Amino acid sequence: MTQLIAELPASGRAVPWYRSLRTRLVLWICVGCVAVLLAATLIVQARSARLLTAQSEREISTLAEQTALGLHATLESVEVGANTLGEAVRGVGRDPRTLDALLRATVAGDDDIAGAMLVLEPGALDDGDAAYSWYVRRDGKGYYTQPMRSRGYDYHDQPWWKRTIGEGRAWWSEPYRNAATGEQTFVTYNRPIRRDPDDHTSTPVGMVSLDVPVSRLRTLIGQQTPDSPVQRVVLSPEHLYVVHPSPALELKVRLDDRVSQVEGRMLQPLLDAVRERRSADVTYLDPTTGTRRIGLVQPVPDSLWTVAVSVSEQYAQEQLRSTTRAVIAGGLLAVLVLVLVLWLIARPITRPLLALTSSAGHFAAGEFDWPLPHTTRRDEVGLLARAYDRARSSIKSQLAEIERMARSRQKLESELSIARDIQLAMLPPAPTLHADGHCLQAHALLEPAKAVGGDFYTFFVRDERVLWFVIGDVSDKGVPAALFMARAMTVLEVATSLGGTPDKALRVAAARLVEGNDTCMFATVLCGAIDAGSGEVVLASAGHEAPVLLHADGRREYLDVPTGPPLGVDIADSYPLWRGRLQPGDALVAYTDGISEALDGGHNAFGTERLLTALPVGADARGLCEVLVAAAHRFADGAAQSDDITVLALSFDPSTGGNA
Amino acid sequence: MELQIHIDPPSNGSQRIALGGRLDTDSYAEFDRQLEPLLPGMQSLLLDLSELVYISSAGIRSIFRARKALAGHSGKVLVLNPQPQIQKVFDVVKAVPLNEIFSSAAEADAYLDAMQRKVLRGDEDED
Numbered sequence: 001m002t003q004l005i006a007e008l009p010a011s012g013r014a015v016p017w018y019r020s021l022r023t024r025l026v027l028w029i030c031v032g033c034v035a036v037l038l039a040a041t042l043i044v045q046a047r048s049a050r051l052l053t054a055q056s057e058r059e060i061s062t063l064a065e066q067t068a069l070g071l072h073a074t075l076e077s078v079e080v081g082a083n084t085l086g087e088a089v090r091g092v093g094r095d096p097r098t099l100d101a102l103l104r105a106t107v108a109g110d111d112d113i114a115g116a117m118l119v120l121e122p123g124a125l126d127d128g129d130a131a132y133s134w135y136v137r138r139d140g141k142g143y144y145t146q147p148m149r150s151r152g153y154d155y156h157d158q159p160w161w162k163r164t165i166g167e168g169r170a171w172w173s174e175p176y177r178n179a180a181t182g183e184q185t186f187v188t189y190n191r192p193i194r195r196d197p198d199d200h201t202s203t204p205v206g207m208v209s210l211d212v213p214v215s216r217l218r219t220l221i222g223q224q225t226p227d228s229p230v231q232r233v234v235l236s237p238e239h240l241y242v243v244h245p246s247p248a249l250e251l252k253v254r255l256d257d258r259v260s261q262v263e264g265r266m267l268q269p270l271l272d273a274v275r276e277r278r279s280a281d282v283t284y285l286d287p288t289t290g291t292r293r294i295g296l297v298q299p300v301p302d303s304l305w306t307v308a309v310s311v312s313e314q315y316a317q318e319q320l321r322s323t324t325r326a327v328i329a330g331g332l333l334a335v336l337v338l339v340l341v342l343w344l345i346a347r348p349i350t351r352p353l354l355a356l357t358s359s360a361g362h363f364a365a366g367e368f369d370w371p372l373p374h375t376t377r378r379d380e381v382g383l384l385a386r387a388y389d390r391a392r393s394s395i396k397s398q399l400a401e402i403e404r405m406a407r408s409r410q411k412l413e414s415e416l417s418i419a420r421d422i423q424l425a426m427l428p429p430a431p432t433l434h435a436d437g438h439c440l441q442a443h444a445l446l447e448p449a450k451a452v453g454g455d456f457y458t459f460f461v462r463d464e465r466v467l468w469f470v471i472g473d474v475s476d477k478g479v480p481a482a483l484f485m486a487r488a489m490t491v492l493e494v495a496t497s498l499g500g501t502p503d504k505a506l507r508v509a510a511a512r513l514v515e516g517n518d519t520c521m522f523a524t525v526l527c528g529a530i531d532a533g534s535g536e537v538v539l540a541s542a543g544h545e546a547p548v549l550l551h552a553d554g555r556r557e558y559l560d561v562p563t564g565p566p567l568g569v570d571i572a573d574s575y576p577l578w579r580g581r582l583q584p585g586d587a588l589v590a591y592t593d594g595i596s597e598a599l600d601g602g603h604n605a606f607g608t609e610r611l612l613t614a615l616p617v618g619a620d621a622r623g624l625c626e627v628l629v630a631a632a633h634r635f636a637d638g639a640a641q642s643d644d645i646t647v648l649a650l651s652f653d654p655s656t657g658g659n660a
Numbered sequence: 661m662e663l664q665i666h667i668d669p670p671s672n673g674s675q676r677i678a679l680g681g682r683l684d685t686d687s688y689a690e691f692d693r694q695l696e697p698l699l700p701g702m703q704s705l706l707l708d709l710s711e712l713v714y715i716s717s718a719g720i721r722s723i724f725r726a727r728k729a730l731a732g733h734s735g736k737v738l739v740l741n742p743q744p745q746i747q748k749v750f751d752v753v754k755a756v757p758l759n760e761i762f763s764s765a766a767e768a769d770a771y772l773d774a775m776q777r778k779v780l781r782g783d784e785d786e787d
Contacts, residue, residue: 475717476685520724524717524753543753565754569724593717603682603714642685643716 021353022346030339037331045324052320056311057281057294060230064279064298064309067221067232071307072300074112074220075189078210079170081110082191085208089118089193094129103136104143106210114138114186115211119148119155124205125195137211139182146180164190164207168200172304174236175214175251185251186211187236214251218243226288229315235297237304239274246288263287270297274306286312352381356388363388368396416451416479423452423482426489428459430621435465436533438584439655442467443621444648445629447594453644454481454523455592456489460496465532468496471648472525473544473592475566481644484521488513488567492525502527502540503575506564510542510575513568522568526561526590535582535652540575542567545596550624552585554617558608559588582652589615589624594645598632601639606632624649663687664711665694673703674772680711683719691722699729703736704772706765710741720755727756736760736775738768 017023085106092098103116115137122131133148133155148155155161160173170191177185188211192204221232224245234243235255244250249258258264259271266284273280274297281296295310352374362370372392374385430442444457454474461467470492474481488509495508505527513523526544530537539547539559543566546558562576582588591611598606614631615624625647632645664680675698683691699705705726709715727737739761742750750761762768 473717475721476688518728520721520728522717522721522724541752545752563752563754569728570754597716605714 020350022343022350025346025349026339026342029342030335033335033338034332037328037335041324041327041331044327045320048320048323049317052317052323053313056315056319057296060294060296060309060311061279061281061298063230063232064296064307067309068298068300068307070220071217071234071305072302074212074217075172075300075303075305077110078112078189078212079191081106081113082170082189082208082210085116085118085210086191086193087197089120089206089208090125090197094120094125094132096132096134099132100134100136100145103134107136107138107143112212112216113210114184114213114216115181115188117148117209117211118206119161119208120193120206124193132206135180137180137182144182160188160190160209161207164192164209165204168192168194168204172237173209174238174240175242181211185214187214187217187242188212214242229318230309230311231293233308233310235274235306235308239271239306248288267295270295270308273297274299277304283313286310349381352377353384356381356385360388363392363395368392368399413451419479419482420448420451423448423486426486427457431459431461431467433461433465433467433532434655435531437655438533438535439653440467440530440532441621441651441653442469442649443625444471444646445625447629447641447645448477448482449594449641449644450478452479452482453477454485455594455644455646456485457646457648458489458493460493462529466529467532467650468502468527468529469590469648469650470496470525470527471544471590471592471646472523472567473594473644473646474523475521477644480519480521484523484568488523488525491567492527496527501538501577502529503577506540506542506567506575507572510565510567511571514571517568520569522566524566524592528588528590530582530588530650530652532652535584535586537580537582537588539578539580540564541578542572542575545591545593547588547590548612548615549580549582550587550589550615550617552583556612556615558612582650584652584654587619587621587624587649587651589628589650590648591628592644592646594641594643595628595632595647597643598636598645599639599642600636606635610635619651620653621649621651624651663691665691667694667698670698670702673701674706675702675704676706676708678708678711680713682714682716683712683722684714684716685718688716688718688722691719692725695722695726699726701733702730703733704775705730705735705737706740706768706772707737708740708765709743709746712746713743715746715749717753720749720753723755734779736772738762738771740765740768 085102088102089099092102099118103118106116107113115135117135118132120129120132123129135146135148137144163171170189173188173190175185175187177183188209190207190209193206193208194202195205196202217234221234221243224231226245228245231245232243233241236242239255240251241249241253241255242251255267255271255274259267266282269280269282277299279296279298281294283292283294286293292313293310294313295308297306297308299306355373359370359372372385372389374381375389376382377385427446430444432442433440442459446455446457448455454477455472457469457471459467459469472488472492474484474488491509491512492505495505498505498508506525524544525542526539526547528537528539539561541561541563543563546561548556549559550556559578559580561578564572564575596606596608596611611628614628616627619627628647629645662681663683666678668676707723723737730737737756737760739750739756741763742761747761750756762771
């Protein structure tokens, strides 16, 4: 029994991690969390998109203002420098060396200023003043100087002089470069000097100008490339791109030129705003990169300079995307932490299950007393453990019951084995008779289908020359049949010993066996007597199968013996007696239905035809029995023997001088 | 092939039971179990064996028992229409008297009627 249980699949082993409840629990919660996270992120992203766009517009607006203020501060410091220079000239006297030092100090005092120029007409400030014109420019560690009036060059011819004197007010030049600037690009602040500084209507008598390198402005704006998401632009008073990330535009193109081109037309609102000195923004398609940008112009206060800032929409969305990425990354990190926590939480759930499984594995191996943990827990694990416990008790008691049954069955089998020995011992040895030069040889074979059976045969010899034989078959098989068989044999032995003929013996036996036979067991019996000298045979049948007569020449036939009722049921008045005579070489074969109704696997019976043809010619009684039984077994071909098998054969031959 | 048992409703103390398949050592107990409660008070049992293909000695014994039970109160077991191999067994074993085997229900009914009349006449004679 333990063997049988041990064949159950080994359940003590832990399940692989990917099948574990713990994994599934964690996995599904994790999937749920990620789904919630993604959904929340999508909702937040959709809602934030507009917010962020507005915010980025505010951002560039602020950026533009800051840039404008930064530029304003620079420009203003230059303008203050020019004012200071212009006014200082009045106080320090007109000594050229002093004025040169003043110019150098101006240049040295402000990093934004690369060059300074002072022009005073003769008698400009005092009537006796000589004309003065001088230009100082920072050149490496030293200074480059030149007069503004020399052979072949007169400042009076320069447009900047004409404009400063003509307009009588300060102005910023457009970017320019020439030999005097040392091939740097400058923007220059020009300021007129009047004899009376408070009289703004009088004609100027001189001017100062301060040079600011465009590179300083570029540094101020900050390094940028055409790919920068945020681009800052500085427009000169005449709307030239002084600082622009695109080298194709910087210092080459004016905003007006750009607007006049087809692809720059959408920048018209910006140009309008620049002209009107107000801030404005517009969303446009950048023709060089093909991306949409938000552009904004911001006038620099107190000047004609303008700052423009543009940002690509992608940049604004990029902020959103980076925010989203941060949220998702943070969320995933949180999920990871959750997974770890769950993994730890799930341990106490799965561990008792594994412990129970391990115990169950020991039960499967037949170790029913292996300790079963967790039976006192009050949760589902406890329920399971108690269920296991009950199952274990049930199996144990059932195993005990099975063992008890096995023992009693063993006892029964051993008893049956003894009963079988007793029953087989009741069967007499087959005699061989010699009389009048003839030999009558008998043989019988009996094979019960179970340990004991209901078939029987018996022989006895009367007057040393008459062989009586009986073959019988009790209904059904097994122990009841065996008991009835024993009784039937006893009754028949008594009945045949009374003398007379087989029919009379059957009648006596029938009367005896009916008595008290409430179970209606019955036996079919063929009873006969053969004279070993003459071969004369008399037969009487109580419902038994017809015997076969095997002639010496090989002919074979069923003897048409009339039958009476079987023994045990009806009391017949008489049984018909059949008389015949065996010729030398003849044989008589009687059998029970264990032969004629031997079944093969398909429930087909061996049948009387096969029985007849199976009998060999010229065999003695023993040979006939053995061949017939073997033929029946061969026919059954392994199918369980359905009934007790008995064959009884008598061969009648000329005597071979045997010694019986 | 399993044993098939078809029990008709009883009529006037007469019971018709049709058997099919095999009545042998594996199936006779079931037949006995179903027959047992019907036997008391049954006047005649008509066994229709037209579908029965095999009967073993255990099956014969069941019929003997039925006969014996009915004989206790003068009842009879009649057999209807057995197949040749069953008839042959009956011929040899005499499970039922040969004159109580019929090839049609009408014959069996006529026989039963005659029996009944005989019983009634006997009763009148006794009165």
